[in-house]
Amino acid sequence: MSTHYQGTETERVALDAYIKLSRAADAVSARINHHLKEVNLTISQFGVLEALYHLGPLHQNELGEKILKTGGNMTLVIDNLVKRGVVCRERDEDDRRFITVHLTEAGQNLIQDLFPRHVRVVVQEMGALTQEEQAQLAALCRKIGLSEPV
Amino acid sequence: MSTHYQGTETERVALDAYIKLSRAADAVSARINHHLKEVNLTISQFGVLEALYHLGPLHQNELGEKILKTGGNMTLVIDNLVKRGVVCRERDEDDRRFITVHLTEAGQNLIQDLFPRHVRVVVQEMGALTQEEQAQLAALCRKIGLSEPV
DNA sequence: CTTTAACGATTTAATATTAAAATATTACAC
DNA sequence: GTGTAATATTTTAATATTAAATCGTTAAAG
Numbered sequence: 001m002s003t004h005y006q007g008t009e010t011e012r013v014a015l016d017a018y019i020k021l022s023r024a025a026d027a028v029s030a031r032i033n034h035h036l037k038e039v040n041l042t043i044s045q046f047g048v049l050e051a052l053y054h055l056g057p058l059h060q061n062e063l064g065e066k067i068l069k070t071g072g073n074m075t076l077v078i079d080n081l082v083k084r085g086v087v088c089r090e091r092d093e094d095d096r097r098f099i100t101v102h103l104t105e106a107g108q109n110l111i112q113d114l115f116p117r118h119v120r121v122v123v124q125e126m127g128a129l130t131q132e133e134q135a136q137l138a139a140l141c142r143k144i145g146l147s148e149p150v
Numbered sequence: 151m152s153t154h155y156q157g158t159e160t161e162r163v164a165l166d167a168y169i170k171l172s173r174a175a176d177a178v179s180a181r182i183n184h185h186l187k188e189v190n191l192t193i194s195q196f197g198v199l200e201a202l203y204h205l206g207p208l209h210q211n212e213l214g215e216k217i218l219k220t221g222g223n224m225t226l227v228i229d230n231l232v233k234r235g236v237v238c239r240e241r242d243e244d245d246r247r248f249i250t251v252h253l254t255e256a257g258q259n260l261i262q263d264l265f266p267r268h269v270r271v272v273v274q275e276m277g278a279l280t281q282e283e284q285a286q287l288a289a290l291c292r293k294i295g296l297s298e299p300v
Numbered sequence: 301c302t303t304t305a306a307c308g309a310t311t312t313a314a315t316a317t318t319a320a321a322a323t324a325t326t327a328c329a330c
Numbered sequence: 331g332t333g334t335a336a337t338a339t340t341t342t343a344a345t346a347t348t349a350a351a352t353c354g355t356t357a358a359a360g
Contacts (some may be wrong), residue, residue, distance in 0.1 A: 011269050014276040017284035024291035025175030026218045068176045073317055075340055097325045097338040119161050126164040128293045134167035137290045141174035143278045223347055225310055247308040247355045
């Protein structure tokens with residue numbers, strides 16, 4: 001979809017890049033979402049499990065930063081994972097404001113089963129690009145993600 | 151954030167590209183969202199106004215495709231825009247299943263005021279990349295967005 | 301014609317998300 | 331120590347989003 005906007009070259013290029021970026025991310029996440037639906041997990045929930053799996057136990061606010069969600073939402077996401085029995089909360093004894101979130105054994109098993117499937121889906125989705133293009137894309141996106149908020 | 155995942159090269163590259171893509175899109179849309187907040191519009195609502203502004207009156211399902219949202223959601227998004235008096239619905243007389251959505255004069259004025267500001271924000275956000283890099287990014291994202299659902 | 305299938309929109313229920321206010325805890329200045 | 335500010339989490343209220351079921355309309359097959 002082009003922008004149909006008659007601005008300066010700079011503006012047209014920026015708008016086009018923004019739109020394509022948004023649509024690509026939406027398209028990919030919709031498909032990832034779809035395959036997670038089969039095991040009744042949201043992308044947020046999966047993000048938490050994945051972070052704990054690869055990084056070990058984390059504080060709730062650290063998890064929020066990892067998956068770019070607000071604090072109030074983290075409470076709910078983790079509530080739902082606790083209900084499901086895949087993570088548990090542990091109040092930090094040194095600083096009782098913190099809560100550390102752990103994977104339970106069931107959670108460990110779940111993410112261990114799930115992750116390889118997730119990898120397959122991602123590889124397939126990104127397969128529209130060559131490996132070199134994927135690396136280029138990652139580098140470009142990294143610059144955007146890192147740049148400071150306005 | 152790296153993936154910490156010891157898979158094949160192909161898998162690592164795909165995962166990294168996927169994560170960077172998601173985070174870049176999240177980061178940018180969060181900032182866009184923030185500036186739309188000032189005028190009390192969601193990204194979905196703005197997307198509808200923008201589509202109508204640049205493409206003219208559209209059917210409700212066409213709008214849904216443009217902004218990648220489900221039908222049930224479109225009903226609500228448009229309801230809220232109607233309440234605000236910036237769009238109006240018109241039942242298609244030829245095929246009464248269709249509803250055509252128009253900008254009202256107030257809506258026309260709103261998007262006309264808003265769009266230049268939106269452009270400035272997008273230009274600023276994408277400014278982390280050179281113009282050439284933005285074009286590269288758009289081309290790469292386009293391939294992903296276009297590829298068929300799995 | 302009548303029936304069936306397809307389609308667009310709406311409703312409904314469940315969940316997700318955010319922002320803001322409230323609560324609990326810690327750290328620090330005095 | 332006490333009070334104040336800062337921090338982590340929770341709660342709350344308002345919206346957004348999705349999926350599924352439903353209703354009305356159209357098109358097409360018999």
